[in-house]
Amino acid sequence: MDSIQSHYLFPAAAIALVGYLLVSNVLAYRRLRHFPGPLLASWSYLYMIRVWLSGRQSAGYRGLNAKYNSSLVRIGPNDLITDDPEIIKRMSGARSKYVRSSWYRAMKLNPYDDSLFSMLNVKEHDKLKATLSFGYGARENPGLEQGIDEQIEQLVDLLRRSYISAGSTLRPMDLGQISQFFTLDALTRVAYGKAFGYLTSETDIYGYIKASEALAPFLVLSGEIPLICKVMFSNLVLKIVGPKTTDKKGMGVLLDVAEQMVSRRFDDSYSNKDHNDMLGAFIRHGATQRQCRLEIPFQIIAGSDTTATAIRGTLLYITTTRSVYDRLQKEIDEGIASGRISSPIRNEEAKAMSYLQAVIYEGVRMQIPFTGLLMKEAPPEGDTINGMFIPGGTRIAHNTFAMQRSAAIFGDDVSIFRPERWLEASPEKFREMTTVVEMVFGYGRWMCAGKTVAFIELNKIFVESKLYWQPNLSDSTEYNFVDAAVAAGYSVLNYDRIGVGSSSKVDALTDAQFQVEVAVLNSLATHARESLHATKIALIGHSYGSYISAQSAASSGPVVDALVLTGFSGTFAYFAPFVAGAGFRVARIQDPERWGSLDPGYLTSSDLYAETYFTFAEPYFEHRVADWTYGVASEPFAVGELPSLLATTVAYENITAPTFLLQGQFDVSACGGNCVGVLDSIKGNFSSASVVETVDNLPAGHNLFLHKAAPQAFGMVLDFLKQQGF
Known part of the structure; x- marks a missing residue:
């Protein structure tokens, strides 16, 4: 009998298992059968696993809602996904009956307990968020903006110290890594009063970043597949492979740092001290030691990575879209010139810059900082949306990528980085687009508490780093005087005179x-001295700008400590060859696409050959540079400039600052193509200057700094400044 029973036992068990799986799959299929979606998703998690294995989760889900022409599409046995912002609002409103699903259970970087982000209990979440929210605002955290400013300065110092290429020395920088070092230091500084030192060390301290990158895919898979979540976060698995405070690297070290940091704040000897940082605000408003300890790991890793992603993506779009770069630069330059931008820029000043805000929001839309599914769970009684019943307990995911590429919301050119869409939008459309973009940080009661800090960082980073991102001419470092000056340790303010370049027309x-x-x-010179507290000021002018600089030095007196004039001869005896060679044309007629908005009084050269004739000298330049100068960098000049200069007697004799006159030997504009001896002949005009030096034999034409001799010229200018005590 026993043998007969054992003979049928395994087949019976197998049949029972198959029957159970079949019934389960049928029930799973029936549960959401009225929603469209991939066949695999109707009875298993194989579709979600396939998307996860692709490594391109956001792209894998992006087109689903459009493909099935439904705002709710099935992606798993108990799972839907939506690209409808109104459904997101419905699930996330303050009075919504939807709750966080099991997806959030896997989103905890301390796997033993819940932070604010992974907490499922709505009442406990709302209570804790109310407590912690004070730490993310400037009122209760007065060191917030100052702390970010300090790390901006550290970033600029790092760029100046390590990544300014000069001559043939190329110093490439990993923007992806450096941007995360910045956000990590900024976050730890404002959160805990002291930056961890990523920008100083330029290393992944304790392997936090590497550990989080390795952990992230498994957290995503655990969140999407409930069974895997139960296994991965079971007590047995955590006991065997979970991070521990005794670990020497990775997440365990992060848990140890959190424990030490919080324990110190709650220590009796420290408890009476008030700290103007996030942790101090948390404690002042009643956060417990345990709650503070749980928030730190998530803040450090998740909070820094999302902002770093936005910085990387937005900078990529800015530096590869010349029209955006130029317009943003113009807004920054105008803000500096008018005194509307401080150094470092204040958050409120940045928020008032309309184009900067458009760039930031467009950058976040195009390079989404976080594309997790953020699954919510339908209430027990279920819900009806668009006439379709959603059973209780169903998980509904955010199709964030699809929302940010919605033509109905952002226009038909939704796949293009075009900040102008934000300036062209009506007030109603602007509010709609803003709401949808900010949904990458969540919505309503589930909005990320750190969104404010993220936007402060974004508001500052693109303005303060402007001088160090010069995407003008490929391989152009040898022609970039700003980079050379910064590499030598100087601060530089370069601007376009009115009517030219980025300045007002x-x-x-x-x-x-x-x-x-x-x-x-x-x-500007007075502002630099009195408001920016510049210790020494040198005016460096070129061509017409040299005459402006000379007259300014003559009238400003002790405000100017040195004067450098290039493309300058101090005489207009050679004006005729310049005019004849240029063949001037009305700029708006010559190139209506670039200058069609200018009045008829702006003139430009007739063609590439004319401009090359009076600004370059063969064979001392690269033709690609001349092509770029004419097609990209050249600017028209106003008819009022030269007559008003000719009508003015420049007071060279009143200039007291040490002066350096630097000239290309073959400058047609300044001295008819043969400049040897010209500068020495006018040297006596600078009778009050303590020092007057001249160089007039460099192998170059009028555009001295765009010839092959540019590095040599840069070296001469910088050596002169050093000799004058700069």
Whole structure:
């Protein structure tokens, strides 16, 4: 009998298992059978696993809602996904009956307990968020903006110290890594009063980043597949492979740091001290030692990575979209010139810069900082949306990528990085687009508490790093005086005179006057001395700008400590060859795409050959540089500039600052193509200058800094400044 029973036992068990799986799959299929979706998703998690294995989760789900023409599409036995912002609002509102699903259970970097982000209990979540929210605002955390400013300065110092290429020395930088070092230091500084030192060491301290990158895919898989979550976060598995405070690297070290940091704050000898940081605000408003300890790991890793992703992506789009770069640079330059931008820029000042805000929001839309599914769970009684019943307990995911590429919301050119869409939008459309983009940080009661800090960092990083990102001419470091000066340890403020480049296009005859332009430079020099506390100021001018610089130095007196004039001869005896060679044309007619908005008083050269004739000298330049200069960098000049200069007697004799006159030997514009001896002949005009040095034999034409001799010229200028005590 026993043998007969054992003979049938295994087949019977197998049949029972198959029957159980069959019934389970049928029930799973029936549960959400009225929703469209891939066949695999109707009875198993194989579809979600396939998307996870692709390594491109956001792209894997992006087109589903459009493909099935439904705002709710099935992606698993108990799982839907939506690209409808209104459904997101419905699930996340303050009075919504939806709750966080099991997906959040896997989103805890301390696997033994819940942080604010992984907490499922709604009442406990709301209570803790109310307590912690004070730490993310400037009122209760007065060191918030200052702390970020300090790390901006550290970042700029790092760029200046380690990543400014000079001459043939190329110093490439891993922007992806450096951006995360910045956000990690910024976050730890404002959260705990002291940066961890990533920017100083330029290393992944304790392997936090490497550990989080290795852990992230498994957290994603655990969140999406409930059975895997139960296994991965079971007590047995955690006991065997979970992080421990005794670990020497990775997440265990992070848990240990959190424990030590919080324990110190709650120590009796420390408890009476008030700390102007997030942790201090948490404690002041009643957060327990355990709650503080649980928040730190998630803040450090998740909070820094999302902002770093936004910085990387947005900078990539800025530096590869010339029109955006130029317009953003113009807004920054105008803000600095008008005094609307401090150094470092204040958050409120950045928020008032309309194009900067458009760039930031467009950057976040295009390079989404976080694309997790953020699954919510339908209430026990279920819900009906768009006439379709959703059974209680169903998980509904955010299709964030699809929402950010919605043509209905953002326009038909939704796949293009175009910040102008934000400036063109009506107030109603602007509010709609803003709400949808901010959904990458969650919505309503589930909105990320750190969103404010993230936007402060974004508001500052693109303005403060402007001088160090110069995407003009490929392989152009040898022609970049700003980079050379910064590498030598100097701070640089470069600007375009009115009517030119990024500055306002004023009336070419009545406003673009030499005297007005001198007054502008005087104001900038005074601002640098009195407001920016510059210890020494050198004016460095080129061509027409050299005459402006000379007159400014003559009228500003002790405000200017040195004067460098290039493309300058101090005489207009060679004006005729310059005019004849340029073949001037009305700029708006010559190139309506670039200059169609200018008035007829702005002139430009007739063609590439004309401009090359009076600005370059064969064979001392690269033709690609001349092509770029004419097609990209050249700017028209106003008819009022030269007559107003000719009508002015530049007071060279009043210049007291040490002066360096530097000239290309073959400069047609300044000295008819043969400059040897010209500068020495006018040297006596600078009778009050303590030092006057001249160089007029460099192998170059008028655009001295765009010839092959540019590095040599840079070296001469910087050596002169050093000799004057700079």
